[in-house]
Amino acid sequence: MTEHTQTDDAGTTPATSARFSQARAAQSMAVLEDYAEMIDDLTAEMGEARITDIAARMGVTHPTATKAVARLKREGLANSRPYRGVFLTEAGAALAARVRARHRVVVDLLVAVGVPNETAELDAEGLEHHVSEVTLRAFEAFLDAARGGSAA
Amino acid sequence: MTEHTQTDDAGTTPATSARFSQARAAQSMAVLEDYAEMIDDLTAEMGEARITDIAARMGVTHPTATKAVARLKREGLANSRPYRGVFLTEAGAALAARVRARHRVVVDLLVAVGVPNETAELDAEGLEHHVSEVTLRAFEAFLDAARGGSAA
């Protein structure tokens, strides 16, 4: 059944390793995405995102959150003033919006196929970062069809 | 100390750190799962899993593969003799089997909701590690219903 290892030679790079590489890269982006979305949330809710709040919500310590924000800034996704909270750049806000939309779609899809709500929320947190554009659109189409086709 | 953010996580509170912690933990397990499955594949195909082959398939260098195997051994999932191949323990083989089965289900689910086959395979590689037991069973049930309900 498992036909994903068709190359038995020891030199070329089969599609196999490429897949793992891609998964690795996606995982590398995951944390940034989470932080961006979190900052967006906090900004919307409280007017600004403070390191302390970010850390609390992410379940990490302040220094860890600071480091993450530093990376965000390095990537041009956010900027911050000394004691004045963290703000997303245009790019960061766009990323957050994309992440949030994707998250919702993933949760909806999970629920649509019968996953309990809480589980869907929980799993989506890990899943969403690995959902490609193509898959995301497929999810949307499926949800659309399910709602429009048989719904009520 | 400051308990101001985790007052109610039942429904509307946007973020509970537990979710992220879980996602982080799952991610930590992902590599081990991939290696276990890979070793299982290689053992089945070639009689033994050699470091070089593992490395080649995973798309990493041998030292990296060696490190991963060391971790596998530490976790009681594999064992190896100095210049011999790597073998999975009972636990490791069980893990590999579980991972493979889950991969299959995830791919099938993706395809069932309209994701193109190749994309499904690609995305599943990243997704599968974050699919909880509950979600996995929901997937199976959905697939079962879809097959039983509309096909032979």
Added chain:
DNA sequence: CGGAATTTAAAGCCTCGGCTACACTTCTGT
């Protein structure tokens, strides 16, 4: 205004998962 509390930053340490470089063992071909 001045001190306490809060918040941020900085430094040091850990694990994990990559890498290169180099050493050593095993295998193999002449």
Added chain:
DNA sequence: ACAGAAGTGTAGCCGAGGCTTTAAATTCCG
């Protein structure tokens, strides 16, 4: 049988992402 090739192991480095501790800065309140 031995030398070289191939494979394996080890050491050391890096970046990411965690942590704790310590220090500094800011804000707030008496």
